[in-house]
Amino acid sequence: MRKIKLALCDDHNLFRLGMATILGQIPDFELVLEAGNGQELLDRIARKTPDVVLLDLQMPVMDGTTTADHLRDNYPLIKIVVLTMHDEDRMVLHLLEKGVSGYLLKDAEAGEVEKAIRKVMDEGVYLNEFVSKAMLRKMTNKPNVAKPAGSFYNSKILLSEREKEVLTLICEGLSTVEISEKIFLSPRTVEGHRLRILEKTGTKNTAGMVAYAFKNNLV
Template sequence: MRKIKLALCDDHNLFRVGMASILTQIPDFDLILEAANGQELIDKIARRMPDVVLLDLQMPVLDGTATADYLREHHPLVKIVVLTMHDEDRMVLHLLEKGVSGYLLKDSDPEEVEKAVRKVIDEGVYLNEFVSRAMLRKMTNAAAAVKPASTLYNSKILLSEREKEVLKLICEGLSTAEISEKIFLSPRTVEGHRLRILEKTGTKNTAGMVAYAFKNNLV
């Protein structure tokens, strides 16, 4: 059984101990390192690389946002799931645009944390109801303030009708396999559309692409 290697970065020792206890009870999760701030995480990652980092935002020495920037630049294959008390829409979208794969609040159920880890490993992004609501509010505000969405396709990027359809389904949280079944395309073709959307939007991963889509009213 292949284990998912995890890193946990949070400056609150009590929370970190509790979360570590939860994670180590999941048979295929391997908590390979813990850190109290971003700099400590970076130092430890140099010796052992995780698949997923569970990252707090507000920490001393090096905070979560700066740590996410470093990881995206130097270790782009590592998935980042933010685990924080900050629930501002602006922060959610800002971090997703940076390439963070998931955004959870610290009062989330342990089952959701497990689900998020598995989802970012399998699909590259985890969009829960909290994130989806933040994106919807952003889209609603943008629609009221700017030109209709149809003109945005021309002024910002040009997507084919099929690419728009695939993008909409990705933003709804569907996996490649689910999109393939829904619109009767092979998974390989769906993945090809996803890669072209990434290229056209200038984003680095699925999470950034979804955030870009909502920010620019593309769905």
């Protein structure tokens, strides 16, 4: 059984101890690295490279936002799940655009943390109800801007109708396989559309693409 390798970066020792205890009870999870701040994580991560980093935001020496930037630039295959007390919509969307794969509040149930880890490993993104509502509030609070008829448009990108359809379903949380079954395309074709949308939006991963879509009124 291949284990999912995890790193936990948080400056509160008791929280790390509690999370380590919870994660240690899951047979296919392996906590390979703990760190009290971003710099400590980056200093050690090359020796014990995880699949997923559980990352706090407010830490001394190097905070979570700066750490996420370094991870995305130097370890693009590592999935980042933010685990924080910060619940501002602006922060959620900002970090998703930066390329984090999921955003959880520290009062989340242990089962949701496990679900998020598995989801980002399988599909690259975990969008829970909290994140979805943050995106919806961002979308509904933006002023309405007239869009050219018959196109899926903003000032920078133009998506085809099929790309629009795929992006909308991704934003609804559907996986590649679920999308392929819903619109009668092969998973490979759906993945091709996803990659083209990533390229057109200039985003780094699925979470960033979804955040970009909501921020720019694409859905």
